[in-house]
Amino acid sequence: MDLLGAATLFLVxxxxxxxxxxxxxxxxxxxxxxxxxxxxxxxxxxLQVKTSDMSHFLGSFWGL
Structure with missing residues (x-):
């Protein structure tokens, strides 16, 4: 086996x-x-936050 083949096998x-x-x-x-x-x-x-209900999310997040 040549050197290039051995090096390739080693890397794989x-x-x-x-x-x-x-x-x-x-x-x-x-x-x-x-x-x-x-x-x-x-x-x-x-990315899982519903943007249509952002006020509800922020209200529950900040305890409002």
């Missing part, structure tokens, strides 16, 4: 291991989360 094996490890960590992390949708970074669950 490393990437496969990283993908399996990443998937396993995500599954483990999700098992410790409470039920419901996972919030997005920086915006949280803002």
């Amino acid at each position: 094996i490393c990437l496969s291991c990283l993908m399996v490890l990443s998937t396993w960590r995500q599954m483990y992390r999700k098992s410790q989360m409470p039920p419901g949708p996972t919030p997005l970074p920086f915006i949280g669950n803002l």
Whole structure:
């Protein structure tokens, strides 16, 4: 096996291991989360707010 083939095989094996490890960590992390949708970074669950009923949402949020 030439050097380029060995390097390619090594990279494929490393990437496969990283993908399996990443998937396993995500599954483990999700098992410790409470039920419901996972919030997005920086915006949280803002995309799930009904804009047609924003006053009701903000009123309940601020305790009004």
